[in-house]
Amino acid sequence: MIHPHFRHAPLGLLTLWLASCAAPQAAPAPANVRWVATPSALAALWSDHESHGVPSEIGFGGAFGQSVLLLKFPDDWRARGVPLKAFIALSPRESAAQADPPLELEVWRVEDDWQPLNLRTWSDKPGLALPRARAPGSVANGEELRIDVTELLRFAAEHPLREFGFAIIGRPSAGHGAHFATGMSGGRSPRLELYLR
Numbered sequence: 140m141i142h143p144h145f146r147h148a149p150l151g152l153l154t155l156w157l158a159s160c161a162a163p164q165a166a167p168a169p170a171n172v173r174w175v176a177t178p179s180a181l182a183a184l185w186s187d188h189e190s191h192g193v194p195s196e197i198g199f200g201g202a203f204g205q206s207v208l209l210l211k212f213p214d215d216w217r218a219r220g221v222p223l224k225a226f227i228a229l230s231p232r233e234s235a236a237q238a239d240p241p242l243e244l245e246v247w248r249v250e251d252d253w254q255p256l257n258l259r260t261w262s263d264k265p266g267l268a269l270p271r272a273r274a275p276g277s278v279a280n281g282e283e284l285r286i287d288v289t290e291l292l293r294f295a296a297e298h299p300l301r302e303f304g305f306a307i308i309g310r311p312s313a314g315h316g317a318h319f320a321t322g323m324s325g326g327r328s329p330r331l332e333l334y335l336r
Contacts, residue, residue: 171223172335177328180211180304181321182255189260195324196232199309200242201316207264208321209253211304212331217296219335225292227305229284230327232318242309242317244284246272248291249303267306270294284319285332292333 183197184190187204197208216222227246251265258264274286288305295302309316320326 172219174216174219174333174335176212176216176331177322178210178331179213180209180253180255181323181329182209182253182258183207183321184209184258184261184264186261190258193255193321193323195326196318196320198316198318199244199307205261206309208307208319208329209249209255209258209265209304210307210329210331214295214299214302216333216335217299221296222289222292222333222335224334225287225289226285226332227288227307228330228332229286229307229319230329231281231283232320232326242275244274244286244317245308246274246286246288246291247306247308248294249306250301252303264306265303267308283327 181193182190183193183206185204185206197206199206210227247267248270249265250268253265270290272286272288272291274284286307291305320328322328
């Protein structure tokens with residue numbers, strides 16, 4: 140029933156009054172937030188020789204033997220809960236040859252705490268555990284490699300006391316292998332990219 144005060148009101152005003160009396164609309168869902176960080180700690184190890192600090196690039200596959208890039212990232216994303224999607228991005232070294240045949244990289248969860256200064260040989264490598272992610276190590280035309288690590292980040296969100304970073308491992312293979320910048324002497328550092336609520 141129309142309120143007597145609006146019985147002879149213009150149609151436009153009546154429409155506004157009726158709209159104001161309608162049930163309130165639900166607030167729109169907040170947009171997802173993109174969160175990007177560079178490593179807070181970084182180390183590189185090889186199975187066939189001792190490490191002497193972090194190089195400007197790391198090679199996987201080829202004649203490099205087995206190699207691992209260890210990464211820790213800031214964790215201030217935790218306030219937003221479990222990530223919707225997560226990626227680790229690696230930038231190839233400029234003019235790097237493509238892995239031929241294609242190389243597969245693995246990303247593992249690190250289950251032991253570690254400090255870069257304490258890592259010198261392959262036997263110093265901290266323990267690794269599931270979940271893990273896999274991705275082709277080949278990139279085209281200098282494009283960055285983005286590895287989907289959503290399951291690893293969801294585990295980290297649900298088990299904060301068991302999260303000590305990530306280990307990217309490349310196995311020995313035929314061909315040239317793949318080279319990625321560490322950001323220590325030019326080039327772009329590895330990055331963790333999250334999409335959060």
